[in-house]
Amino acid sequence: xxxxxxTLGAHLLLWFFPLALVVLVIVENLLDKHTREPER
Amino acid sequence: xxxxxxxxxxxxxxxxxxxxxxxxFIGWRAARRTHGGEDFHLAGxxxxxxSAGISSTASSxxxxxxxxxxxxxxxxxxxxxxxxxxxLLGYLVNVYLVxxxxxxxxxxxxxxxxxxxxTRRWGDPRNVLRVTATTIILxxxxxxxxxxxxxxxxxxxxSLGFEGRSGYVxxxxxxxAVIILVTSLGGFRAVAWTDLxxxxxxxxxxxxxxxxxxxxxxxxxxxxxxxxxxxxxxLSAGGDRIGPALWGFIIGxxxxxxxxxxxxxxxxxxxxxxxxxEVQRLQVIAMFWGVAVFYGAGLVGLAGRVTLPELAxxxxxxxxxxxxxxxxxxxxxxxxxxxxxxxxTVSSQLLVAASAVxxxxxxxxxxxxxxxxxxxVLGRWTVAVVGLIGILVALTEVRLVFWFVLFAWSGLGAAxxxxxxxxxxxxxxxxxxxxxxMLTGTGVTVAWKLxxxxxxxxxxxxxxxxxxxxxxxxxxxxxxxARAFERGDQIGVVSAASLTVVSWWLVxxxxxxxxxxLVPAFFLAAFAALAVSAITPTSEGSPSQ
Numbered sequence: 001x002x003x004x005x006x007t008l009g010a011h012l013l014l015w016f017f018p019l020a021l022v023v024l025v026i027v028e029n030l031l032d033k034h035t036r037e038p039e040r
Numbered sequence: 041x042x043x044x045x046x047x048x049x050x051x052x053x054x055x056x057x058x059x060x061x062x063x064x065f066i067g068w069r070a071a072r073r074t075h076g077g078e079d080f081h082l083a084g085x086x087x088x089x090x091s092a093g094i095s096s097t098a099s100s101x102x103x104x105x106x107x108x109x110x111x112x113x114x115x116x117x118x119x120x121x122x123x124x125x126x127x128l129l130g131y132l133v134n135v136y137l138v139x140x141x142x143x144x145x146x147x148x149x150x151x152x153x154x155x156x157x158x159t160r161r162w163g164d165p166r167n168v169l170r171v172t173a174t175t176i177i178l179x180x181x182x183x184x185x186x187x188x189x190x191x192x193x194x195x196x197x198x199s200l201g202f203e204g205r206s207g208y209v210x211x212x213x214x215x216x217a218v219i220i221l222v223t224s225l226g227g228f229r230a231v232a233w234t235d236l237x238x239x240x241x242x243x244x245x246x247x248x249x250x251x252x253x254x255x256x257x258x259x260x261x262x263x264x265x266x267x268x269x270x271x272x273x274x275l276s277a278g279g280d281r282i283g284p285a286l287w288g289f290i291i292g293x294x295x296x297x298x299x300x301x302x303x304x305x306x307x308x309x310x311x312x313x314x315x316x317x318e319v320q321r322l323q324v325i326a327m328f329w330g331v332a333v334f335y336g337a338g339l340v341g342l343a344g345r346v347t348l349p350e351l352a353x354x355x356x357x358x359x360x361x362x363x364x365x366x367x368x369x370x371x372x373x374x375x376x377x378x379x380x381x382x383x384x385t386v387s388s389q390l391l392v393a394a395s396a397v398x399x400x401x402x403x404x405x406x407x408x409x410x411x412x413x414x415x416x417v418l419g420r421w422t423v424a425v426v427g428l429i430g431i432l433v434a435l436t437e438v439r440l441v442f443w444f445v446l447f448a449w450s451g452l453g454a455a456x457x458x459x460x461x462x463x464x465x466x467x468x469x470x471x472x473x474x475x476x477x478m479l480t481g482t483g484v485t486v487a488w489k490l491x492x493x494x495x496x497x498x499x500x501x502x503x504x505x506x507x508x509x510x511x512x513x514x515x516x517x518x519x520x521x522a523r524a525f526e527r528g529d530q531i532g533v534v535s536a537a538s539l540t541v542v543s544w545w546l547v548x549x550x551x552x553x554x555x556x557x558l559v560p561a562f563f564l565a566a567f568a569a570l571a572v573s574a575i576t577p578t579s580e581g582s583p584s585q
Contacts (some may be wrong), residue, residue: 004265
């Protein structure tokens with residue numbers, strides 16, 4: 001029986017892009033918290 | 041769709057009634073906290089991160105995310121998922137570029153609507169910008185509201201077991217009546233809170249159902265094997281497209297995101313956010329919601345293709361999977377999520393259309409400034425009247441109105457997104473350039489869209505150039521009769537007409553009709569704003585910053 005698999009482009013579209021985006025959002029938020037001046 | 045048993049239908053109907061009850065309860069709670077005009081139109085600028093974040097995203101997606109997006113991957117496999125990066129890039133621009141700048145600008149200006157942002161940013165002594173922006177918003181929004189009410193009516197009638205024409209009418213009336221009541225009583229706050237409730241419901245449905253469906257298939261590996269056995273092209277990022285058709289498709293799908301900064305019902309959520317801290321929290325919430333919902337919808341379509349390969353309409357995959365795989369109570373909740381996606385958009389668009397009439401036309405353009413209490417009453421009655429017109433259009437199915445819907449997303453996006461971005465980046469644009477951008481965005485959208493459909497409507501497409509000239513002449517005459525136009529405005533109108541005709545020629549000459557109309561319309565509108573501003577005299581009266 002033939003084995004099928006996702007192409008490289010499909011992997012990038014289906015997994016890599018959303019995961020990279022989520023990581024970026026989290027890192028940006030952490031950096032933002034780190035650099036933000038404490039509120040008075 | 042798979043035939044549904046009577047007992048399942050009854051359970052689903054009970055869940056739907058409970059869902060409508062929750063919406064009414066939220067509307068009642070919001071109404072108790074709504075005391076004046078700014079409360080009604082902008083929730084007194086008091087939204088927290090969750091309601092602003094999820095409301096901004098849920099209101100932008102409509103039934104498209106639970107129906108159209110699912111249908112894309114059902115039909116085209118993984119290559120149907122290109123809408124997801126397109127939309128998420130639009131979210132990124134909105135929450136990281138627009139929201140943090142728009143909230144303080146709007147608060148400083150005292151702006152209540154998108155039209156307010158534009159007119160106060162560049163000055164509008166003769167109401168040229170306000171009338172133009174309000175007209176574009178009203179035409180697009182009324183079409184949208186009626187189309188969404190039609191979709192809600194169909195979804196309600198099928199989930200509540202109503203049949204035939206009378207069932208459709210009943211479905212439209214029930215869905216619309218609840219939304220009109222909730223929106224007119226609680227205004228912006230009710231819309232944002234119901235959006236939060238509905239947005240969470242949509243996210244849960246689109247996360248849980250595909251995970252369950254894929255596990256039933258035997259895991260992700262089994263899903264891939266199932267898709268490959270149907271058609272190996274379903275497993276590639278390009279599908280069966282090659283060359284220019286593939287690149288045109290990808291650029292067009294990524295181009296969907298260009299429209300987000302121009303959606304009045306989306307960016308008013310940022311204007312209503314309480315403070316900068318809430319905007320920062322909103323960014324994370326909105327992005328996570330977007331990733332979950334877009335990729336969840338994509339996985340539903342993929343799982344649906346393998347689980348229900350005989351399903352004729354891929355857009356029904358979410359509902360069909362729910363009715364086949366899960367308990368009727370959960371199926372009812374998932375159907376409620378489908379309707380939620382529609383109703384959260386209807387209520388937001390209804391409020392924008394009503395604000396355009398009651399605030400932009402009556403209070404600002406006609407100068408019937410009233411006290412806060414009268415503004416609230418006026419807003420409530422306008423929602424009721426605009427909503428009733430929406431019901432009538434949905435029931436009579438006036439074809440002209442639905443024709444406008446085809447242009448609504450691109451039209452609003454191209455007319456306003458470049459302007460909002462330029463307004464926030466403080467580039468050299470004046471009010472004549474702003475007028476040219478709105479008209480160019482709208483004109484190019486219509487011309488390009490007609491070009492894309494030229495195969496089915498060749499006669500209409502061939503008439504675009506002289507229809508554009510007539511429209512431009514009519515605008516110029518009206519502007520002169522109303523003594524509203526300055527020389528710069530006339531240059532703006534002529535420039536917009538010229539760019540529209542040029543875009544029509546480009547489509548005809550170079551066959552660029554495969555490109556999604558929002559992409560050229562957006563960039564030509566931005567060009568029009570900058571070029572017209574550069575060649576027109578500096579406006580008298582300094583714009584507010």
